[in-house]
Amino acid sequence: MNKKVIVAGHICLDITPVFPESARGKGSDILMPGKLVETKAASVSTGGAVANTGLAMKILGADVRLMGKVGTDDIGDMICNILKRYDADRDMIRSADEDSSYSVVLAVPGIDRMFLHCPGANNTYGSADICDDALGEASLLHFGYPPLMEKMYENDGRELADLFKRAHDAGCATSLDMAAIDPATDAGSADWNKILAKVIPFVDFFVPSIEELCFMIDREKFTEWQERANGGDITEILDIDRDIRPIADRCMEMGCKVLLLKCGAPGLFYRTASREVIGQIPSGLGLDIDAWAEKEGFERSYKPDAVLSGTGAGDTSIAAYLTSMLEGDTPEECVRLAAATGACCVSAYDALSGLRPLPELRKRIAAGWEKT
Numbered sequence: 001m002n003k004k005v006i007v008a009g010h011i012c013l014d015i016t017p018v019f020p021e022s023a024r025g026k027g028s029d030i031l032m033p034g035k036l037v038e039t040k041a042a043s044v045s046t047g048g049a050v051a052n053t054g055l056a057m058k059i060l061g062a063d064v065r066l067m068g069k070v071g072t073d074d075i076g077d078m079i080c081n082i083l084k085r086y087d088a089d090r091d092m093i094r095s096a097d098e099d100s101s102y103s104v105v106l107a108v109p110g111i112d113r114m115f116l117h118c119p120g121a122n123n124t125y126g127s128a129d130i131c132d133d134a135l136g137e138a139s140l141l142h143f144g145y146p147p148l149m150e151k152m153y154e155n156d157g158r159e160l161a162d163l164f165k166r167a168h169d170a171g172c173a174t175s176l177d178m179a180a181i182d183p184a185t186d187a188g189s190a191d192w193n194k195i196l197a198k199v200i201p202f203v204d205f206f207v208p209s210i211e212e213l214c215f216m217i218d219r220e221k222f223t224e225w226q227e228r229a230n231g232g233d234i235t236e237i238l239d240i241d242r243d244i245r246p247i248a249d250r251c252m253e254m255g256c257k258v259l260l261l262k263c264g265a266p267g268l269f270y271r272t273a274s275r276e277v278i279g280q281i282p283s284g285l286g287l288d289i290d291a292w293a294e295k296e297g298f299e300r301s302y303k304p305d306a307v308l309s310g311t312g313a314g315d316t317s318i319a320a321y322l323t324s325m326l327e328g329d330t331p332e333e334c335v336r337l338a339a340a341t342g343a344c345c346v347s348a349y350d351a352l353s354g355l356r357p358l359p360e361l362r363k364r365i366a367a368g369w370e371k372t
Contacts, residue, residue, distance in 0.1 A: 003139035003285070003326050004063050006172075007054030008130055009152075010122045010145030010179065011068035011092075012101035013075050014047030016311055016349055019108050043309075045350040046082045047103055048122075049144020049177050052315030052351040053322075055086055056341075057142075059355055060323045065138075067130055069093040069121040075100035076121075093129060095121050101148075107309040107349075115180070123150035127163035135170040139284040142205075142322060144315070145179040147187045147212075154186070157195035164202035173282045177318055178208035181215055192216035201255040204281045205325075207318050209262040210235065210269070214247050221247075235264025240298055244269050257281060258292065260321060260335065262314045265372065267300040270335050291330050299335045302343040303370040312351020317342040324358060337361055340369065 018040040046055070050068040058064045066088045070076035072095065079100060083089035101120035107113050122145075135141060143163065146152035152160045167174050176199070181187045196216065200206060211234050214222045221243075228237050238244055244261065248271050251259050257277050261269040272278060275293035320341035324334040340361040348354035 002063070004065070004137055005057060005322075005326070006065050006067055006130065006134060006138045006141045007050055007057060007144070008067040008141065009050055009125070009143045009177075010048040010101070010119075010148050011046065011050035011066075011070065011079060012048045012103050012117070012120070012122070013079050014043075014045050014103050014105050014311065014350070016043040016045075016105040016107055016309065018043060018349060019106075021109050043349040044078070045352070046079055047105070047312070047351070048101070048148075049142075049179075049315055051079075051083070052312040053142060053144060053177070053319045055083075055088060055352055056312075056316040056319030056355060057323050058086055058088060059352065060319060060358055062323045062326060064088070065091050065134065067091045067093075067134075069095060069098075069125045069129065071098045071100040071121050072096045073100050075102050091134075093121075093125075095124070098124060105309075105311050107311060113310055117148065119148050119150065122148055125149055126151045127159045127166065130163060130166075132166065132170060135167050135172045138167075138170075138172045139282075140173045140175060140322065140326065141167045142175040142177070142318075144177040146176075147179045147181045147192075147216075150186065153190050153192075153195060156191060157198050160195070161198045161202065164199055168202050168282065171282050171284055173204045173285045174202060175205040175207060175318075175322060176203045177315070178212045178216070180209075180212055196251075197254050200251070203256070205258045205260065205322070206251060206256050207260045207262070207321070209264070209314060210238065210244055210247065211264075213251070213261065217250050218247065233264060235266055238263065238266070240269065244298075258331070260318075260338070262317065263298075265301055267298055267372075268317070268335055268339055269298050270331060271296045272331060285326070286328065287325075288328070288330075295331050297332070297335070299339045301372045302340050302365075303372050304343040304346050306347045308347060309349045310346055311349065313342045313345040316345045316351055316355060320358065320361075327358075336365055340365060
């Protein structure tokens, strides 16, 4: 596989305290004011789309450049030292004027993760931080987490749309992943329908989670989902026809070409556009248009060997999906490998330790890997 990839966007340091199994329960029962919760040792690793998806693609065999922005502080040093182990630190911007981003990931057994997050230098990352020469050399630009990057969503997403248009003008295909939004922040009050309508025509592979996307384009429906979930995992109460497919319809109406919706533990929903629309994807990918046109389905998750943490499961699933696509696989095979990688990822506390080579996953799937 000689196709070059840029993975750019949000990067941070993830600090994940390991909770004992005895802490299982609702988040409100665990994280109460004045309560002491004893944890085990913390897992410290890089996080964000650049590290999670970028390093996963590199481990899976893709030719990847990681592009993000950190400070010159201790957290920035830690991030760059981790990237250096993979020979992936060369394209990181170091800013002496800004703090590096970090997240405290609260992965309490039995409930979805919660995050304490500082965006840091990610907030000033912009279109100009990826040069035209780099885009011209790449077959694919994957960009992740613009809702956590102020410059990318302000002014109705002008910087984000500019970057994706520049990529297309350079003959580089594009992929976009999103992130959860804090309603109390500026990102929470941004007009994401307007942003997505401006950006999606330049996006070839749109790979958000169903909760993130619904929050952005139908806040009323998202609130209804929260009420139905009653404090539990939203993805566990969603119905494909009633809930997921209408959100997918909205995306396709905006001009989406290939949509992959991460639906948590239940699995992945996918839909692709017509042959004419798929044909608009830059030819450098070598995509088989007939194989990718007019497909839809729901891929249920594979049963994991263990469930330790969901940290990075969505990002690494996307890494497998995109790497498989670059290798020339069908959309169905790409989605199967994405689901398999997600099952592997949750068996470790960090995003990368559970990864397995794609040929190994293919063999396990062929041998009848049990679905959830």
